[in-house]
């Protein structure tokens with residue numbers, strides 16, 4: 001049971017402590033990691049070490065990799081009770097994986113994979129995963145909705161957003177891609193999205209939502225610290241009910257929020 005892990009006793013940086021407080025996120029990972037036995041496991045970006053802590057009693061050996069020195073120190077203390085875990089302070093992109101992996105744990109997620117290194121890191125590491133190996137989470141599904149924001153600005157609606165701008169949603173969620181982490185993926189996203197309005201009004205932004213597929217049977221929606229909804233301003237247009245809006249959305253995964261581009265193509 002996840003309750004048997006005393007999170008309050010974990011050493012963590014302020015950011016990782018917020019990740020630890022998100023019970024829904026932790027429960028989803030706990031369920032996926034403790035379902036079966038694993039052989040060689042690499043935890044890519046271990047942070048406080050929490051996901052290695054879950055996996056350790058179910059694995060032959062765990063290599064917990066973390067590039068940030070302070071986080072690595074915390075993880076080393078948190079994981080010292082497990083003799084089958086090695087906590088390594090290295091950048092994964094330079095790391096020599098001496099044993100092929102049965103499992104990669106990789107939680108460098110962020111909404112639509114725009115701002116974190118999940119895809120560049122995995123693209124580099126996948127050659128060290130056995131053909132029978134797994135990645136947890138298995139992938140993500142990304143969708144967008146047309147919205148009007150009282151003050152349009154790029155922003156996450158997460159735990160810290162007390163004064164988040166008012167907004168209303170003009171159309172249904174449209175899924176624009178499905179990314180499977182075991183497959184090497186181009187970092188470039190360039191998609192055409194077609195919305196249909198449910199009501200009339202102005203549109204000046206899109207709201208991105210990411211669903212995390214922990215495995216084939218376990219899906220986790222946005223939680224306060226796992227892919228909170230991301231709002232992105234667009235050109236402002238006025239729409240009638242039942243209109244179709246085609247727009248282009250492009251960005252490089254891992255390229256940061258400044259690299260997002262949107263363009264309204266047509267309204268019909």
Ligand SMILES: C[S@@+](CC[C@H](N)C(=O)[O-])C[C@H]1O[C@@H](n2cnc3c(N)ncnc32)[C@H](O)[C@@H]1O
Nearest residue numbers: 019045046047066067068091092093107108117
């Ligand atoms: C979102 S945090 C997740 C931490 C932890 N796995 C968890 O779920 O609580 C991602 C972590 O990956 C680490 N990281 C990012 N890029 C890395 C890289 N190239 N090599 C090693 N660690 C990396 C960051 O320093 C950060 O601690």
